[in-house]
Amino acid sequence: MKEVRGASTEPPIVEIRGVTKRFGAGRPAVDSVDLEIPRGELFALLGPSGCGKTTLLRMLAGFETPTAGEIRIDGADVAGVPPNRRPVNMVFQSYAVFPHMSVFDNVAYGLKVTGAPVAERRERVREALGLVRLDGLEARKPDQLSGGQRQRVALARALVKRPRVLLLDEPLSALDAKLREAMRLELVNLRIAVGITFVFVTHDQDEALSMADRIAVMEHGRVRQVADPAALYEYPSCRFVADFIGKVNLFEASASAGRDREGRLVLEVPGLGALPVPHPEPVQQGEIGLAVRPEKLRLGESRPDAEIVFEATVEDFAYYGSETRLFLVTEGGVRLSATVPNTDRGPVRIERGARRFVSWAPADTLVLTE
Amino acid sequence: MSAAAGRRLAPGPLEYGRRAWMRLTLLATFVFLYAPIATLIAFSFNDSRRNIVWRGFTFKYYEKAWNNDSLIEAFVNSLTIAFVSTLASTVLGTLAAVALWRFRFPFKGPHEAAMALPIVIPEICMGVAMLAFFARIGWPTGLPWPLNLGAITIAHISFSFPFVAVVVRARLANFNRELDEAARDLGASEWQAFRDVLVPYMLPGLVAGALLAFTLSLDDFVITFFTSGPDTVTFPVKVYSMVRFSVTPEVNAASTVLIAITLLITGIALWLQGRSGARQLPGKG
Ligand SMILES: Nc1ncnc2c1ncn2[C@@H]1O[C@H](COP(=O)(O)OP(=O)(O)OP(=O)(O)O)[C@@H](O)[C@H]1O
Ligand SMILES: [Mg+2]
Numbered sequence: 001m002k003e004v005r006g007a008s009t010e011p012p013i014v015e016i017r018g019v020t021k022r023f024g025a026g027r028p029a030v031d032s033v034d035l036e037i038p039r040g041e042l043f044a045l046l047g048p049s050g051c052g053k054t055t056l057l058r059m060l061a062g063f064e065t066p067t068a069g070e071i072r073i074d075g076a077d078v079a080g081v082p083p084n085r086r087p088v089n090m091v092f093q094s095y096a097v098f099p100h101m102s103v104f105d106n107v108a109y110g111l112k113v114t115g116a117p118v119a120e121r122r123e124r125v126r127e128a129l130g131l132v133r134l135d136g137l138e139a140r141k142p143d144q145l146s147g148g149q150r151q152r153v154a155l156a157r158a159l160v161k162r163p164r165v166l167l168l169d170e171p172l173s174a175l176d177a178k179l180r181e182a183m184r185l186e187l188v189n190l191r192i193a194v195g196i197t198f199v200f201v202t203h204d205q206d207e208a209l210s211m212a213d214r215i216a217v218m219e220h221g222r223v224r225q226v227a228d229p230a231a232l233y234e235y236p237s238c239r240f241v242a243d244f245i246g247k248v249n250l251f252e253a254s255a256s257a258g259r260d261r262e263g264r265l266v267l268e269v270p271g272l273g274a275l276p277v278p279h280p281e282p283v284q285q286g287e288i289g290l291a292v293r294p295e296k297l298r299l300g301e302s303r304p305d306a307e308i309v310f311e312a313t314v315e316d317f318a319y320y321g322s323e324t325r326l327f328l329v330t331e332g333g334v335r336l337s338a339t340v341p342n343t344d345r346g347p348v349r350i351e352r353g354a355r356r357f358v359s360w361a362p363a364d365t366l367v368l369t370e
Numbered sequence: 371m372s373a374a375a376g377r378r379l380a381p382g383p384l385e386y387g388r389r390a391w392m393r394l395t396l397l398a399t400f401v402f403l404y405a406p407i408a409t410l411i412a413f414s415f416n417d418s419r420r421n422i423v424w425r426g427f428t429f430k431y432y433e434k435a436w437n438n439d440s441l442i443e444a445f446v447n448s449l450t451i452a453f454v455s456t457l458a459s460t461v462l463g464t465l466a467a468v469a470l471w472r473f474r475f476p477f478k479g480p481h482e483a484a485m486a487l488p489i490v491i492p493e494i495c496m497g498v499a500m501l502a503f504f505a506r507i508g509w510p511t512g513l514p515w516p517l518n519l520g521a522i523t524i525a526h527i528s529f530s531f532p533f534v535a536v537v538v539r540a541r542l543a544n545f546n547r548e549l550d551e552a553a554r555d556l557g558a559s560e561w562q563a564f565r566d567v568l569v570p571y572m573l574p575g576l577v578a579g580a581l582l583a584f585t586l587s588l589d590d591f592v593i594t595f596f597t598s599g600p601d602t603v604t605f606p607v608k609v610y611s612m613v614r615f616s617v618t619p620e621v622n623a624a625s626t627v628l629i630a631i632t633l634l635i636t637g638i639a640l641w642l643q644g645r646s647g648a649r650q651l652p653g654k655g
Contacts, residue, residue, distance in 0.1 A: 063551055083554045100570045108530035110556030113566070154552075161556060 003021060012036040013165055013197045014060065019069030020057050021221075028067070029055040031221035037165075037214075042191050042198045043197055044208040047218035048244065053201040054093075056218075057167050060199065061090045074164050089158035092169040093289055095174070097142045097153050103129070104138035106153050110161045128160040131190065148179050159194060168200035172207060184211050205245050209233065217241050239289045248366075249336050253290040255283050266361065271332035275308055277365040290366030294325065296364040297338035297369035299356045303347060307361035312336060314354045411629070414622035431619035432627075441624055444608035449631075451604065452587040453520050455526035460580045462527065463534025464572065468564075470535075471542040486536060488529045497596035499527045504597060511599055518602050525597045526587040533586065534579030541575030577643045585632060 005342065014037040030052040045053045059071060062083035070077050072209045078086055081236075089110070098106050105112075107128055111121045129135050137292040144148055158166055161180035171187065174182045188211055191198050200207050208215045209229040215272040216226045217240075225237040236242035243250060253267035253275070260266050264276040265283065267290050275290065303309065312328035322340070328336045336358060342348075414432070418425035435441055470482055488496065504521050512518070549571070553563035570577075591606040598607055605628065610623050 061555060063554075083551070084559060090552070090555045092548040092552055094546055096546060096548035098549060098552070098567060109553070109558075109566070113553075113562050114557040157552075157556065237394050248537075323576045 010039055013039045013074055014199065015070075015072040016056075016060075017070045017072075019056070019059065019066045019071060021052070021059060021064060022067045028052075028221050030059070030066075032069070033218075033221075035216060035223065035226065037197060037199060040195055040197055041213045042211060043200070044212035044215045044245075045199065045201045046205060046208040046215050046216060047203065049203055051218040051359055052221040053203070053218055054169055055221075057090070057199065057201050060165070061088055061167055062086050087164040088167055089163040091154045091158050091163045091169065091171055093169040093171075093173065095150050095154040097150050097157075098146075099142050101142075102138065103134065103140050103142070103145070103153055103362050105121070106142070107156045109161050110157060124160050125156075128156040131159060131193065132156045143354065147174055147176075148183065150320075151175065151183070155190070159196070161242075163196060165199060167198045168198060169183070170201055170203070172202070173204070182205075187211060205233075217244060219244075233293075236291075236366060238369065239291075239368045240370075242289070242291045242366055242368055247337065247339075248291045248293055250289060250291045250368075251334070253288050255285060255288050265273055265367065267367070269334075270279070271330065271334040272310065274333075275365065276362050277367055278363055279367045283369055289366075289370075291366040291368055292360050293366075294337045294339040295323075295341075296360050297336065298359050299326070299338060299340060300359070301356065303357050305358050307362060308365075309357055309359040310334075310336075312356055312358050313348060314356060316352060317350055319348055324350065326350065326356075327355065329367055330358070391520055407629070410622050411626050414619055414626045416619050416622075420616075420617065431623040435620045435623045435627070440603070441605075441612075441620075444603045444605045445624070445628075447519060447602060448588055448605035450516055451523050451526055452584050454519075454523050454581050455530060455587045456584040458523075458527045459531035459583045460534050460576060463531040463579055463583070464538050464576060466535040467538035467542060468529070468568070468572075468577060470539060471545075480568065486532050488532050491538070493529075493590075493592040496525075496529055497593040500528075501596040512601070518599070521597045521603065522594055522602060525593050526590060529582040529590075529593060530586045533582045534576075537579040537582065538572055538575040541572055545571055574643050577639050579637045580635060584635060588628070588632065 014035070016035040019030060019033045020028050022028045033056060034260055045056060047053050055064060059066050060073070061256075062078065062081060062085075066079075073087060074108050098109065101109065104125060107125045111124060116124075125138075128134075129138065132155050134149065134152050134156060137145070137149065142153065145153065151174070168187075172183050175183060178224075186208060187198070200211075209232075209251075212229060214226060214228050215232055217224045217232065219240050225232060225241045227235070232241065233245055236245060239250065242248050251269045251272065253269045255265060256268055258266060260276050262276075263280070265279040266274050266276050267288060268274055269290060277290070298304065298306075301369045303311075310330045310332075312330045315329050316327040318325045318327075319342075325365055326338045326340065328338060330336065338358065346347050413424075415427050415429070416424055417428040417430065464483055470478065470485075475481075500521075509521050513520070545568070549567050550563050553567045554560070558566060589606055590604075591610065594604050595607055595610075598604060603611075605624070609621055609624065612618070
């Protein structure tokens with residue numbers, strides 16, 4: 001796990017305490033959220049569509065007022081502070097680049113409107129455009145820019161204000177796949193270069209995992225788990241997070257069998273039988289989620305010497321270049337998916353109907369009590 | 371293939387321009403629309419008092435119109451009213467459109483409908499209503515120029531500002547609110563964001579609305595007729611009174627000048643629009 005950043009002496013730059021936002025009757029868009037974001041972190045809000053990510057971000061920016069709860073930015077309560085007086089800036093999902101202004105005027109707008117002297121303006125705009133590598137395009141109008149360039153304008157326009165927190169709403173969703181990949185790295189590097197706290201919203205788990213220092217996973221307005229990417233992936237706290245982040249084989253099990261001699265929990269999974277898992281914490285009786293990631297499954301043509309092993313038939317497979325995904329069905333009729341890295345060059349040596357032994361280590365099993 | 375190349379291909383489904391009946395309809399439409407105007411302009415140069423047969427080219431009637439003091443006075447009145455009412459109705463209409471677009475308030479739907487009412491109410495009813503209204507409140511008459519044009523101007527504003535509001539509102543419907551929020555986020559006050567982001571965006575709508583207001587005011591007859599007095603004759607009212615005696619080339623000449631002015635202003639507006647609204651789609655409804 002990563003070391004805790006920003007030492008304990010420094011207060012978090014963003015504190016969100018019990019924040020709820022209701023739009024009329026029904027389920028709140030954001031439901032009693034508590035978050036602390038340390039200075040200098042690249043923090044991701046991740047969740048499916050409609051889970052309240054944008055609403056939370058807009059409350060930080062000042063475009064929505066929380067129904068209940070408190071937001072502190074750099075130690076100060078921002079309730080009642082209008083967006084133009086908050087030490088945060090936002091990169092909008094649509095980029096919202098002013099269409100009637102040149103690139104220079106767009107980036108300079110935030111300085112002009114607050115009355116910065118012309119010379120300072122020019123210097124800072126030049127610097128910001130350099131940061132996002134848009135030098136030389138000052139005179140262009142937005143409609144003469146590509147989508148990626150427009151996004152850089154939006155970034156530069158926010159960065160030129162030197163905010164304490166930069167908010168980004170799905171910053172990469174409007175870009176094509178290749179550019180998105182490149183911009184991920186660029187955003188991370190940019191964050192390091194400017195040293196500003198970034199809070200970004202995304203519904204793309206790959207994006208969150210590859211970019212963020214820490215991720216808050218949201219569902220129906222609530223934060224389900226906050227953790228760094230590896231912890232989130234390897235130790236999800238609930239079925240929702242396990243299922244939402246990455247791919248997973250998820251089973252419903254019962255803990256009726258108790259513990260074995262080594263003190264491991266024995267879970268009964270219909271069709272798979274009793275599976276031992278190391279899980280020292282006590283568990284409630286009843287339904288327990290049991291999950292294992294597809295890449296943790298090992299496949300062999302002969303029976304391996306393993307505790308958890310099943311014989312299965314390959315139902316289907318899909319080739320993804322770097323890996324192959326297999327869809328298997330065990331003798332007990334349970335479906336499993338496995339991914340196998342394509343480490344060797346050459347044709348895929350698998351066919352439908354082939355029989356394989358599937359095994360995994362008890363330690364790779366996730367126990368999900370929620 | 372070689373056989374087909376020799377013959378002319380049958381017109382495709384969208385090639386209306388190649389169908390004979392379509393061309394004919396088009397021609398007929400243009401003739402009906404523009405022949406009267408063309409005749410009007412042509413006969414303004416006709417060297418004849420009776421304006422029926424062509425007797426030769428002359429500028430005489432332009433000179434005559436220019437020297438007709440009451441005609442010029444009516445003309446100046448009309449332009450003054452048009453300018454003032456355009457200005458006022460553009461501002462009012464824009465504010466109304468922005469208010470309806472921006473805010474949520476009780477009875478917003480009825481408000482919007484009531485505002486558009488002057489567009490659908492028959493002009494004659496508006497005229498009578500205006501006459502009754504100004505009489506009822508005892509609007510002063512006999513004021514010095516240009517104050518005596520007040521009643522007409524107010525009447526013009528009241529029927530032309532809904533047109534501006536409708537046009538501007540249509541344009542605002544496509545506005546990306548994130549632009550306004552971006553400006554606020556970057557430190558602009560509400561007023562600064564309005565001035566720097568919303569107004570430039572609305573500009574094509576403003577120009578179109580203003581143009582509409584101007585032409586509506588300039589050629590309005592019915593409502594003006596009811597609100598004008600003997601000392602506040604506008605151009606259309608004056609022309610009407612002249613025509614009642616006879617259609618002279620003088621009337622033609624004055625009308626031609628009016629057409630020229632309208633075209634000129636439209637041209638200027640379009641040019642301005644093309645320059646400022648650079649490649650933005652005009653949001654006309
Ligand atoms: N202004 C509003 N008025 C009423 N309901 C709203 C408003 N804004 C958001 N909501 C509702 O709040 C919920 C959360 O919306 P939000 O935009 O925060 O979702 P999101 O997580 O950003 O989703 P997406 O990934 O689709 O952008 C949704 O159910 C949405 O319908
Ligand atoms: Mg969103």
